[in-house]
Amino acid sequence: MKVYPSSTSWIVKIHLRWTCTNFRKDTCSSNAPSIQTTSARNLRTSSSSVSRMNENSSQLTVFVYSKLVAREQEEREYSEHQSALVNKAYRTLLKPLSRGLYMLELKGMRFDEGTESGVDAEFLMELMEINEALEQAQTPEEADKISQDTKGKLKGLTEKIDGALRAGELQAAKALLAQMKYFSNIEEKVKEKLSGFM
Known part of the structure:
Protein backbone atom coordinates (compact mmCIF):
# COMPACT_ATOMS: atom_id res chain seq x y z
CA MET A 1 0.00 0.00 0.00
CA GLU A 72 -15.28 37.79 14.42
CA GLN A 73 -18.74 38.51 15.85
CA GLU A 74 -17.31 38.86 19.37
CA GLU A 75 -14.54 41.16 18.19
CA ARG A 76 -16.97 43.22 16.10
CA GLU A 77 -19.31 43.70 19.08
CA TYR A 78 -16.36 44.64 21.29
CA SER A 79 -15.12 47.17 18.72
CA GLU A 80 -18.58 48.69 18.35
CA HIS A 81 -18.90 48.99 22.13
CA GLN A 82 -15.49 50.66 22.46
CA SER A 83 -16.27 53.00 19.56
CA ALA A 84 -19.53 54.05 21.22
CA LEU A 85 -17.66 54.80 24.46
CA VAL A 86 -15.07 56.89 22.61
CA ASN A 87 -17.79 58.88 20.83
CA LYS A 88 -19.65 59.46 24.10
CA ALA A 89 -16.46 60.64 25.81
CA TYR A 90 -15.67 62.94 22.88
CA ARG A 91 -19.13 64.52 22.94
CA THR A 92 -18.96 64.94 26.73
CA LEU A 93 -15.56 66.66 26.68
CA LEU A 94 -16.25 68.72 23.55
CA LYS A 95 -18.86 71.05 25.09
CA PRO A 96 -17.86 73.23 28.06
CA LEU A 97 -21.11 72.58 29.96
CA SER A 98 -21.07 68.79 29.79
CA ARG A 99 -17.30 68.80 30.36
CA GLY A 100 -17.64 70.92 33.50
CA LEU A 101 -20.49 68.80 34.85
CA TYR A 102 -18.45 65.67 34.24
CA MET A 103 -15.43 67.14 36.04
CA LEU A 104 -17.62 67.95 39.04
CA GLU A 105 -18.99 64.42 38.98
CA LEU A 106 -15.45 63.03 39.07
CA LYS A 107 -14.94 65.03 42.27
CA GLY A 108 -18.07 63.51 43.79
CA MET A 109 -20.25 66.60 43.41
CA ARG A 110 -23.67 66.12 41.84
CA PHE A 111 -25.49 68.83 39.91
CA ASP A 112 -29.16 68.14 40.55
CA GLU A 113 -32.04 70.02 38.93
CA GLY A 114 -33.43 72.82 41.08
CA THR A 115 -30.33 73.15 43.26
CA GLU A 116 -28.47 75.81 41.23
CA SER A 117 -26.71 77.95 43.83
CA GLY A 118 -25.31 80.38 41.27
CA VAL A 119 -28.68 81.85 40.35
CA ASP A 120 -29.84 84.98 42.16
CA ALA A 121 -32.59 87.54 41.53
CA GLU A 122 -30.32 89.84 39.52
CA PHE A 123 -29.22 87.03 37.25
CA LEU A 124 -32.79 85.86 36.71
CA MET A 125 -33.78 89.41 35.76
CA GLU A 126 -30.98 89.48 33.17
CA LEU A 127 -32.25 86.21 31.69
CA MET A 128 -35.79 87.55 31.49
CA GLU A 129 -34.60 90.64 29.61
CA ILE A 130 -32.61 88.53 27.13
CA ASN A 131 -35.56 86.17 26.52
CA GLU A 132 -37.89 89.13 26.02
CA ALA A 133 -35.51 90.75 23.55
CA LEU A 134 -35.27 87.47 21.66
CA GLU A 135 -39.05 87.13 21.43
CA GLN A 136 -39.34 90.68 20.10
CA ALA A 137 -36.56 90.29 17.53
CA GLN A 138 -38.02 90.99 14.10
CA THR A 139 -34.92 90.57 11.93
CA PRO A 140 -32.03 88.12 11.66
CA GLU A 141 -29.66 90.92 12.61
CA GLU A 142 -31.43 91.47 15.94
CA ALA A 143 -31.39 87.78 16.73
CA ASP A 144 -27.76 87.48 15.65
CA LYS A 145 -26.75 90.26 18.03
CA ILE A 146 -28.29 88.33 20.91
CA SER A 147 -26.47 85.24 19.66
CA GLN A 148 -23.10 87.02 19.68
CA ASP A 149 -23.71 88.45 23.15
CA THR A 150 -24.66 84.99 24.45
CA LYS A 151 -21.57 83.39 22.91
CA GLY A 152 -19.43 86.05 24.57
CA LYS A 153 -20.98 85.30 27.97
CA LEU A 154 -20.49 81.56 27.45
CA LYS A 155 -16.85 82.07 26.52
CA GLY A 156 -16.26 84.12 29.65
CA LEU A 157 -18.00 81.53 31.81
CA THR A 158 -15.92 78.75 30.24
CA GLU A 159 -12.70 80.50 31.22
CA LYS A 160 -13.93 81.11 34.76
CA ILE A 161 -15.11 77.51 35.16
CA ASP A 162 -11.81 76.09 33.90
CA GLY A 163 -9.95 78.34 36.35
CA ALA A 164 -12.17 77.33 39.27
CA LEU A 165 -11.74 73.63 38.48
CA ARG A 166 -7.98 73.95 38.22
CA ALA A 167 -7.92 75.75 41.57
CA GLY A 168 -10.13 73.10 43.15
CA GLU A 169 -12.89 75.64 43.87
CA LEU A 170 -15.74 73.24 43.24
CA GLN A 171 -18.56 75.32 44.73
CA ALA A 172 -17.56 78.28 42.58
CA ALA A 173 -17.39 76.04 39.51
CA LYS A 174 -20.83 74.66 40.31
CA ALA A 175 -22.32 78.16 40.59
CA LEU A 176 -20.77 79.18 37.28
CA LEU A 177 -22.01 76.01 35.60
CA ALA A 178 -25.53 76.85 36.73
CA GLN A 179 -25.25 80.18 34.91
CA MET A 180 -23.75 78.48 31.85
CA LYS A 181 -26.68 76.10 31.77
CA TYR A 182 -29.15 78.98 31.42
CA PHE A 183 -27.11 80.75 28.75
CA SER A 184 -26.77 77.46 26.84
CA ASN A 185 -30.57 77.25 26.77
CA ILE A 186 -30.75 80.79 25.42
CA GLU A 187 -28.20 79.88 22.75
CA GLU A 188 -30.47 77.05 21.56
CA LYS A 189 -33.46 79.39 21.47
CA VAL A 190 -31.47 81.85 19.37
CA LYS A 191 -30.62 79.11 16.89
CA GLU A 192 -34.32 78.25 16.56
CA LYS A 193 -35.14 81.94 16.08
CA LEU A 194 -32.53 82.35 13.36
CA SER A 195 -33.70 79.21 11.56
CA GLY A 196 -37.19 80.72 11.46
CA PHE A 197 -35.88 83.63 9.37
CA MET A 198 -34.55 81.27 6.69
Whole structure:
Protein backbone atom coordinates (compact mmCIF):
# COMPACT_ATOMS: atom_id res chain seq x y z
CA MET A 1 0.00 0.00 0.00
CA LYS A 2 1.42 3.32 -1.05
CA VAL A 3 1.80 6.05 1.60
CA TYR A 4 1.23 9.70 0.81
CA PRO A 5 4.35 11.91 0.84
CA SER A 6 5.50 13.33 4.15
CA SER A 7 4.57 16.81 2.91
CA THR A 8 0.96 15.90 3.61
CA SER A 9 1.77 15.39 7.28
CA TRP A 10 3.59 18.75 7.29
CA ILE A 11 0.50 20.50 5.88
CA VAL A 12 -1.72 18.87 8.48
CA LYS A 13 0.63 19.92 11.29
CA ILE A 14 0.79 23.49 10.03
CA HIS A 15 -3.00 23.58 9.76
CA LEU A 16 -3.36 22.28 13.31
CA ARG A 17 -0.77 24.70 14.63
CA TRP A 18 -2.60 27.64 12.99
CA THR A 19 -5.93 26.45 14.35
CA CYS A 20 -4.71 26.07 17.94
CA THR A 21 -2.83 29.37 17.83
CA ASN A 22 -5.64 31.49 16.47
CA PHE A 23 -8.44 30.15 18.63
CA ARG A 24 -8.95 29.55 22.32
CA LYS A 25 -8.05 26.21 23.87
CA ASP A 26 -11.56 24.89 23.39
CA THR A 27 -10.84 24.78 19.66
CA CYS A 28 -8.27 22.07 20.28
CA SER A 29 -10.28 20.27 22.96
CA SER A 30 -12.04 16.95 22.71
CA ASN A 31 -14.96 18.74 21.03
CA ALA A 32 -12.88 19.41 17.96
CA PRO A 33 -13.11 16.85 15.15
CA SER A 34 -10.33 14.31 15.26
CA ILE A 35 -7.88 14.36 12.34
CA GLN A 36 -5.68 11.49 13.42
CA THR A 37 -6.67 9.53 10.33
CA THR A 38 -5.22 12.30 8.16
CA SER A 39 -1.64 11.88 9.38
CA ALA A 40 0.90 10.79 6.81
CA ARG A 41 1.33 7.42 8.53
CA ASN A 42 -2.35 6.54 8.08
CA LEU A 43 -3.04 8.04 4.67
CA ARG A 44 -3.41 5.16 2.22
CA THR A 45 -4.60 4.99 -1.31
CA SER A 46 -7.55 2.83 -0.29
CA SER A 47 -10.93 4.44 -0.90
CA SER A 48 -11.96 3.93 2.73
CA SER A 49 -8.93 5.86 4.01
CA VAL A 50 -9.48 8.68 1.53
CA SER A 51 -13.15 8.76 2.49
CA ARG A 52 -12.31 9.06 6.16
CA MET A 53 -9.78 11.78 5.36
CA ASN A 54 -12.36 13.77 3.40
CA GLU A 55 -14.97 13.36 6.13
CA ASN A 56 -12.62 14.46 8.91
CA SER A 57 -11.32 17.33 6.81
CA SER A 58 -14.85 18.57 6.20
CA GLN A 59 -15.71 18.31 9.89
CA LEU A 60 -12.61 20.24 10.85
CA THR A 61 -13.31 22.92 8.24
CA VAL A 62 -16.85 23.43 9.55
CA PHE A 63 -15.61 23.48 13.16
CA VAL A 64 -12.85 26.01 12.45
CA TYR A 65 -15.18 28.19 10.37
CA SER A 66 -17.81 28.27 13.12
CA LYS A 67 -15.13 29.31 15.63
CA LEU A 68 -13.87 31.98 13.25
CA VAL A 69 -17.36 33.42 12.73
CA ALA A 70 -18.00 33.46 16.49
CA ARG A 71 -14.69 35.17 17.12
CA GLU A 72 -15.28 37.79 14.42
CA GLN A 73 -18.74 38.51 15.85
CA GLU A 74 -17.31 38.86 19.37
CA GLU A 75 -14.54 41.16 18.19
CA ARG A 76 -16.97 43.22 16.10
CA GLU A 77 -19.31 43.70 19.08
CA TYR A 78 -16.36 44.64 21.29
CA SER A 79 -15.12 47.17 18.72
CA GLU A 80 -18.58 48.69 18.35
CA HIS A 81 -18.90 48.99 22.13
CA GLN A 82 -15.49 50.66 22.46
CA SER A 83 -16.27 53.00 19.56
CA ALA A 84 -19.53 54.05 21.22
CA LEU A 85 -17.66 54.80 24.46
CA VAL A 86 -15.07 56.89 22.61
CA ASN A 87 -17.79 58.88 20.83
CA LYS A 88 -19.65 59.46 24.10
CA ALA A 89 -16.46 60.64 25.81
CA TYR A 90 -15.67 62.94 22.88
CA ARG A 91 -19.13 64.52 22.94
CA THR A 92 -18.96 64.94 26.73
CA LEU A 93 -15.56 66.66 26.68
CA LEU A 94 -16.25 68.72 23.55
CA LYS A 95 -18.86 71.05 25.09
CA PRO A 96 -17.86 73.23 28.06
CA LEU A 97 -21.11 72.58 29.96
CA SER A 98 -21.07 68.79 29.79
CA ARG A 99 -17.30 68.80 30.36
CA GLY A 100 -17.64 70.92 33.50
CA LEU A 101 -20.49 68.80 34.85
CA TYR A 102 -18.45 65.67 34.24
CA MET A 103 -15.43 67.14 36.04
CA LEU A 104 -17.62 67.95 39.04
CA GLU A 105 -18.99 64.42 38.98
CA LEU A 106 -15.45 63.03 39.07
CA LYS A 107 -14.94 65.03 42.27
CA GLY A 108 -18.07 63.51 43.79
CA MET A 109 -20.25 66.60 43.41
CA ARG A 110 -23.67 66.12 41.84
CA PHE A 111 -25.49 68.83 39.91
CA ASP A 112 -29.16 68.14 40.55
CA GLU A 113 -32.04 70.02 38.93
CA GLY A 114 -33.43 72.82 41.08
CA THR A 115 -30.33 73.15 43.26
CA GLU A 116 -28.47 75.81 41.23
CA SER A 117 -26.71 77.95 43.83
CA GLY A 118 -25.31 80.38 41.27
CA VAL A 119 -28.68 81.85 40.35
CA ASP A 120 -29.84 84.98 42.16
CA ALA A 121 -32.59 87.54 41.53
CA GLU A 122 -30.32 89.84 39.52
CA PHE A 123 -29.22 87.03 37.25
CA LEU A 124 -32.79 85.86 36.71
CA MET A 125 -33.78 89.41 35.76
CA GLU A 126 -30.98 89.48 33.17
CA LEU A 127 -32.25 86.21 31.69
CA MET A 128 -35.79 87.55 31.49
CA GLU A 129 -34.60 90.64 29.61
CA ILE A 130 -32.61 88.53 27.13
CA ASN A 131 -35.56 86.17 26.52
CA GLU A 132 -37.89 89.13 26.02
CA ALA A 133 -35.51 90.75 23.55
CA LEU A 134 -35.27 87.47 21.66
CA GLU A 135 -39.05 87.13 21.43
CA GLN A 136 -39.34 90.68 20.10
CA ALA A 137 -36.56 90.29 17.53
CA GLN A 138 -38.02 90.99 14.10
CA THR A 139 -34.92 90.57 11.93
CA PRO A 140 -32.03 88.12 11.66
CA GLU A 141 -29.66 90.92 12.61
CA GLU A 142 -31.43 91.47 15.94
CA ALA A 143 -31.39 87.78 16.73
CA ASP A 144 -27.76 87.48 15.65
CA LYS A 145 -26.75 90.26 18.03
CA ILE A 146 -28.29 88.33 20.91
CA SER A 147 -26.47 85.24 19.66
CA GLN A 148 -23.10 87.02 19.68
CA ASP A 149 -23.71 88.45 23.15
CA THR A 150 -24.66 84.99 24.45
CA LYS A 151 -21.57 83.39 22.91
CA GLY A 152 -19.43 86.05 24.57
CA LYS A 153 -20.98 85.30 27.97
CA LEU A 154 -20.49 81.56 27.45
CA LYS A 155 -16.85 82.07 26.52
CA GLY A 156 -16.26 84.12 29.65
CA LEU A 157 -18.00 81.53 31.81
CA THR A 158 -15.92 78.75 30.24
CA GLU A 159 -12.70 80.50 31.22
CA LYS A 160 -13.93 81.11 34.76
CA ILE A 161 -15.11 77.51 35.16
CA ASP A 162 -11.81 76.09 33.90
CA GLY A 163 -9.95 78.34 36.35
CA ALA A 164 -12.17 77.33 39.27
CA LEU A 165 -11.74 73.63 38.48
CA ARG A 166 -7.98 73.95 38.22
CA ALA A 167 -7.92 75.75 41.57
CA GLY A 168 -10.13 73.10 43.15
CA GLU A 169 -12.89 75.64 43.87
CA LEU A 170 -15.74 73.24 43.24
CA GLN A 171 -18.56 75.32 44.73
CA ALA A 172 -17.56 78.28 42.58
CA ALA A 173 -17.39 76.04 39.51
CA LYS A 174 -20.83 74.66 40.31
CA ALA A 175 -22.32 78.16 40.59
CA LEU A 176 -20.77 79.18 37.28
CA LEU A 177 -22.01 76.01 35.60
CA ALA A 178 -25.53 76.85 36.73
CA GLN A 179 -25.25 80.18 34.91
CA MET A 180 -23.75 78.48 31.85
CA LYS A 181 -26.68 76.10 31.77
CA TYR A 182 -29.15 78.98 31.42
CA PHE A 183 -27.11 80.75 28.75
CA SER A 184 -26.77 77.46 26.84
CA ASN A 185 -30.57 77.25 26.77
CA ILE A 186 -30.75 80.79 25.42
CA GLU A 187 -28.20 79.88 22.75
CA GLU A 188 -30.47 77.05 21.56
CA LYS A 189 -33.46 79.39 21.47
CA VAL A 190 -31.47 81.85 19.37
CA LYS A 191 -30.62 79.11 16.89
CA GLU A 192 -34.32 78.25 16.56
CA LYS A 193 -35.14 81.94 16.08
CA LEU A 194 -32.53 82.35 13.36
CA SER A 195 -33.70 79.21 11.56
CA GLY A 196 -37.19 80.72 11.46
CA PHE A 197 -35.88 83.63 9.37
CA MET A 198 -34.55 81.27 6.69
